[in-house]
Amino acid sequence: MKTLIAILGIVLVGMTTVCPLGCARHNKTETFTKYGFSFEYPAGYEVDERGVYRKGDANSDSSGSVVLSKEGRSSCLLVWDVNQETEAQRGESDLRAELGSYTSDFEEAFGESGGSMQVGDIVEDSCSGHKMLRCYYVVVWSGGTAVSGDVGQVYCGESRRSFMLFTESSHKEDEEDALAFFRMFTSSLVCH
Numbered sequence: 001m002k003t004l005i006a007i008l009g010i011v012l013v014g015m016t017t018v019c020p021l022g023c024a025r026h027n028k029t030e031t032f033t034k035y036g037f038s039f040e041y042p043a044g045y046e047v048d049e050r051g052v053y054r055k056g057d058a059n060s061d062s063s064g065s066v067v068l069s070k071e072g073r074s075s076c077l078l079v080w081d082v083n084q085e086t087e088a089q090r091g092e093s094d095l096r097a098e099l100g101s102y103t104s105d106f107e108e109a110f111g112e113s114g115g116s117m118q119v120g121d122i123v124e125d126s127c128s129g130h131k132m133l134r135c136y137y138v139v140v141w142s143g144g145t146a147v148s149g150d151v152g153q154v155y156c157g158e159s160r161r162s163f164m165l166f167t168e169s170s171h172k173e174d175e176e177d178a179l180a181f182f183r184m185f186t187s188s189l190v191c192h
Contacts, residue, residue, distance in 0.1 A: 029188075036061045036159060037080070040188035045070045062161075076185065077166040083155065114142035120175075127154040127163075127186040134182070136175050148175070150182035159192040 028043035041047070050065040051058045059065070061082075068076040120136040134152030149168035156163070167182045 029184075031188075032066065035059060035064060035080070036192065037161075037163075038188075038190045039078070039185050041068050041076065041185065042070070045075075075168050075181075077164075078185070079164040079166075080161050082160055083162050116140050125152065125186070127152065128156065128189045128191045130154050130156055130191070132186065136178065148178050150178055152182065152186065154186075154189075154191070156191040161191065163189070163191060165189075 029040040030043050030045075031038055031040050032047060045068045048067045048069065049059045050067055052063050052065070057063070063081045065077060065079045068078075117137055117139045122133050122135045125132045125134050132152050132154035134150055136148065136150050138146060138148040140146045147168045149166065151164070151166045153165075154163050155161075165182065165185055167178065167185065169178050169181055
């Protein structure tokens, strides 16, 4: 999973994302239901099933990724992967280390591309009845354009899958709006 996360961090560097103003306040939603889980997303967004990066594998119940975009601009990435460890084996320190490793790789990748990334504290939240770790981030490109969003990780012991969710919005959205957009996905995720 660490390798997948590092690869996704680098892939996201290439995604220039500007969420339409008010992205956190969507009234109409659609539902993605496939691969043994479901979540709601804003109506009008395109769903692109990307599969497992660098492996050439298509999405399956055990692993994959979905990118949501509107007007060609990505604003959400959901990645899932089966993890053979039990929930008890996968303690909070492991989850924090994995999310911390992801943010370090992400910061390094942004620095190499002429940008900087500020990452907030990793905080505990919940998603689909499970503990979720998440953090807020802001990326500022060398030209001054900024994006912000949240990244979170949740482990479902019943389906034995880890889910990573990345959301991005424009610099015009504040931390509360970015979190509301993120929670639109996490509040509707049914992971098993």
